[in-house]
Amino acid sequence: MIWKFFQEYKIWYSMYALMSALYFLSFYLYHLPLGYFVVSLLFNLTLLLIVTIWLFIQFRKKLLLIQNFFFVQDLDDLSLPSELAYQQLIEQLLAAESEKGLVEKSRMESLQTMVKMWSHQMKVPLSALSLMAQTDQLDRQEVRQQLLRLENYLDTLLTYLKFSGNKDDFRFEVCSVRELVVDLVKKYRVSCLAKELSVEVSGDWQLKSDKKWLSFAISQILDNAIKYSKRGGHIQVQLDEDGIQIADTGMGILPEDLPRLFEEGFTGYNGHEHKKATGLGLYMTKQVLDKLDLAIRVHSQVEEGTQVFIYKEKS
Known part of the structure; x- marks a missing residue:
């Protein structure tokens, strides 16, 4: 000293x-x-x-x-101008640290809530698989459908964790959006067959983007179209130089739910009524599309269907 x-x-x-x-x-x-x-x-x-x-x-x-010292008040004995400036700096640092701690605590609480919600959602297909195994009634198509639901839930959760941790790995390159859509339709063919849905893909869209993340965003839209479509319905995917439109003939979305579709954790009437939603799919879709400099717009009418547009905003 x-x-x-x-x-x-x-x-x-x-x-x-x-x-x-x-x-x-x-x-x-x-x-x-x-x-x-x-x-x-x-x-x-x-x-x-x-x-x-x-x-x-x-x-x-x-x-x-x-x-x-433990509290800023313990420094009240400091009286020189330089010491007072030091005390003020400590107060500002402690306030910033406290605010950062509150934000981190809120983020962790939100994350825990989402993980609990996701765990509850994943129990549904797991229970279905367990019941089929116990009764020796393993239907190959049903098993594939339940496994696909588990895969989608897990993919969305991992994407949410990556975004909440501010981690991304975007790699932009020119890609054919039609090829991405066709691969996704093949992925969801079991779910489409189970509900006797027909899917039509027309046109193409050459876009400089990240294939993996763009495929994730489109998969969430397509999954919702399949999930909320009526049996024997029709899903049309139309692509052109302006963007992509995914239209279904499902149950539609209530007008009061449309403005909140992309809010974190929002499930809306359909999600509550049919217990199929976690409130993260469309939220993550919007986050990903924002990173890709793409916009999304939704039009819907109850009992008539929903149209989702993904496009590149003109500067």
């Missing part, structure tokens, strides 16, 4: 030594009696020692206070 003290006040002691040397030089050049200089130096050194002791006590008290 003594070394720290002299480090803080070294400029003053250096100035005192320099002034003493200048006084000695003056006495020497003018041939003045050096005895007077020695007496004066001893007197000044005595005064300097007293001041040093007082300054060291104050320095030690301040240093211990700064090192061991």
Whole structure:
């Protein structure tokens, strides 16, 4: 601590030594009696020692206070302008840290809620598979459908975790959106066959984007179209240079639910009524499309169907 003290006040002691040397030089050049200089130096050194002791006590008290304080109020004894500025800086840092902690706590609580919700959703297909296994009534098509639901739930949850952790791995390249859609239709063919749905894909859209993330966004729209379509319905995917339109002849969306479709955790009437929604699919779709510089628009009428448009906004 003594070394720290002299480090803080070294400029003053250096100035005192320099002034003493200048006084000695003056006495020497003018041939003045050096005895007077020695007496004066001893007197000044005595005064300097007293001041040093007082300054060291104050320095030690301040240093211990700064090192061991728990609350900002403990620093109220600091009174120098520089010390007050330091105290104000600590208050700002603590406030920022507290706000950051609240945001992180809120994020963790939201994440825990979503994981619990997801766990509940995943129990449905798991229970169906378990029941089929216990009764030895394993229908191949039904098993594939339940496994596809599990895969979709898991993919969406992993995507949510990646976005909530601010991690992304976008790689932009020119791709055929038609090829992505065709691959997704093949992926969902079991679900389409189970509900006797017909799917029509027309046109193409050459777009510079990330294949993986764009495929994820489209898969969420297509999954919803299949999920909420009536048996024997029809899904049409139309692509052109302006974008992609996915239209179904399902149950539609209530007008009051449309403005909130992309809110985190919002399921709407259909989700509550049919217990098929987690409220993350469309939310994540919007987040991904925003990262890809794409826009999404939804038109829907109850009992007539829904049209979802994904397009690149013109600058």
